[in-house]
Amino acid sequence: MNLPKPQFTARLNAQFGIFRKIVLLSILLTVLPLMVIGFYTFQTVNLARNEISSQATVALNRKTIDALEMQAFHIASAVRTFLEQVENDLLLLRDIPATSGQYAAFAHHKRAEVWGNYAEAHRQELPLYKELSFVDAAGNERVKVRDGQALPEEQLRNVRAPENTTYRVETYFERTRTLPPGGIYAARLTGFYISKPEHLQGYANPEDASRHTGIYYDGVIRFATPVYRNGSFQGIVTLGLDQRHLMSFTQHVLPLSKEEVSFPVYNSGNYAFMFDDEGWIITHPKLWDIRGVDARGRWVTAYSEHTPPERVQAGFIPFNLDSSAFIHENYPIVSREVRSKRGGTVTTKNVGGITKIMSYAPIEYDRGEYARHGIFGGITVGAEIVGFHSPARFVENQIDATLTSYRSRLWWILLVAILVSTLTSTMLSHGFAKPIIRITRGANEIAMGSLDKRIDIQREDEIGTLADSFNHMADQ
Numbered sequence: 001m002n003l004p005k006p007q008f009t010a011r012l013n014a015q016f017g018i019f020r021k022i023v024l025l026s027i028l029l030t031v032l033p034l035m036v037i038g039f040y041t042f043q044t045v046n047l048a049r050n051e052i053s054s055q056a057t058v059a060l061n062r063k064t065i066d067a068l069e070m071q072a073f074h075i076a077s078a079v080r081t082f083l084e085q086v087e088n089d090l091l092l093l094r095d096i097p098a099t100s101g102q103y104a105a106f107a108h109h110k111r112a113e114v115w116g117n118y119a120e121a122h123r124q125e126l127p128l129y130k131e132l133s134f135v136d137a138a139g140n141e142r143v144k145v146r147d148g149q150a151l152p153e154e155q156l157r158n159v160r161a162p163e164n165t166t167y168r169v170e171t172y173f174e175r176t177r178t179l180p181p182g183g184i185y186a187a188r189l190t191g192f193y194i195s196k197p198e199h200l201q202g203y204a205n206p207e208d209a210s211r212h213t214g215i216y217y218d219g220v221i222r223f224a225t226p227v228y229r230n231g232s233f234q235g236i237v238t239l240g241l242d243q244r245h246l247m248s249f250t251q252h253v254l255p256l257s258k259e260e261v262s263f264p265v266y267n268s269g270n271y272a273f274m275f276d277d278e279g280w281i282i283t284h285p286k287l288w289d290i291r292g293v294d295a296r297g298r299w300v301t302a303y304s305e306h307t308p309p310e311r312v313q314a315g316f317i318p319f320n321l322d323s324s325a326f327i328h329e330n331y332p333i334v335s336r337e338v339r340s341k342r343g344g345t346v347t348t349k350n351v352g353g354i355t356k357i358m359s360y361a362p363i364e365y366d367r368g369e370y371a372r373h374g375i376f377g378g379i380t381v382g383a384e385i386v387g388f389h390s391p392a393r394f395v396e397n398q399i400d401a402t403l404t405s406y407r408s409r410l411w412w413i414l415l416v417a418i419l420v421s422t423l424t425s426t427m428l429s430h431g432f433a434k435p436i437i438r439i440t441r442g443a444n445e446i447a448m449g450s451l452d453k454r455i456d457i458q459r460e461d462e463i464g465t466l467a468d469s470f471n472h473m474a475d476q
Contacts, residue, residue: 064383133145193316198288210263250272255270269384291318
């Protein structure tokens with residue numbers, strides 16, 4: 001009555017027998033740790049990628065900022081040296097005879113290269129000084145050279161009255177006549193304002209207008225020194241530095257590069273400009289950003305949130321950093337920092353809406369109008385935000401590509417390891433479980449009454465001993 005039970009038990013064991021158990025256990029003991037190690041490795045790689053990318057981005061952005069700041073610093077230093085050279089020229093002019101011939105020869109000799117019409121293939125030398133003059137003690141112009149040509153006597157004026165000066169607002173005579181021998185007066189940029197329509201002349205952008213029309217800002221930085229003979233005041237000598245030579249310091253700058261450009265692309269955000277100690281822009285790709293007077297000699301007021309819409313529409317919008325917080329809050333900060341003789345870097349947005357990184361540096365100079373803060377102004381070098389981050393993004397992409405390749409190889413290694421482990425576990429399990437199954441079947445047959453059944457297993461281990469024991473029991 002109990003004989004079928006062993007058969008049923010044997011059948012149950014066959015459904016989920018020792019072989020399957022050993023195989024499953026072997027796989028769990030080998031494959032599961034591999035999967036855990038693989039998962040941990042992937043997580044570690046991802047964390048390392050994020051950490052490396054973050055550190056590389058910070059380091060490269062810092063390097064990029066340092067490069068921008070160094071570029072601004074070098075330009076500011078070059079401008080300062082240039083201003084000192086102008087002072088030397090002024091003192092040299094003071095000591096030569098005040099005649100039209102001498103002054104015209106001096107103007108012809110003092111020249112520097114500019115890019116004509118901002119075309120790379122057309123560079124030319126222009127006189128450094130748009131105007132040279134000797135003014136007597138009463139304020140009367142005795143000698144005056146303009147654009148390299150001596151003016152006839154009937155065109156000479158008494159410049160004691162500002163309205164008689166070239167730009168109708170200049171007070172350089174009164175500011176210079178009280179200086180001691182060797183004293184130097186330096187004025188701020190004075191020139192005729194160029195509105196947006198006057199600059200563009202129908203072109204879509206500043207670079208096209210400047211290349212094709214040849215328009216330029218008509219203005220000077222006026223330098224003057226008193227002339228004394230035997231302790232008696234004789235008059236003053238003046239040099240009017242052509243603004244175009246200041247423009248050359250910023251107009252051809254390509255941020256983060258040693259290369260030069262004929263004219264920057266304003267909408268790229270990659271350009272430099274110069275501003276004075278009061279925050280007024282004095283060099284810029286957009287000529288309508290530069291301070292100036294109108295045809296009647298009145299200063300055009302700075303662009304601000306209070307500028308009437310009709311003035312904005314007409315393009316009378318010179319730019320002053322101190323009144324430009326409505327465009328971006330960092331512009332006044334840059335102006336204040338430069339007045340404190342500090343350089344740095346900020347994020348800004350230009351009038352065209354381009355977000356950019358802008359580094360700045362002060363131009364230290366303390367003559368005349370610039371004595372209050374001890375600076376001539378500041379230099380800014382700006383890089384559009386996408387271009388600014390491009391070195392960091394390049395490195396980040398390289399890191400991603402390397403780690404992606406590493407992860408791909410790791411996946412294949414893990415897959416091969418799992419397959420090898422599964423195959424090895426199956427083979428080992430088969431070698432271990434097969435004799436046990438044979439013993440189980442033989443013992444079951446002996447238990448069913450087949451006493452002549454023998455279990456044929458030739459092994460020198462516990463399994464072989466167990467088989468011999470069953471055979472011995474059958475013999476008994």
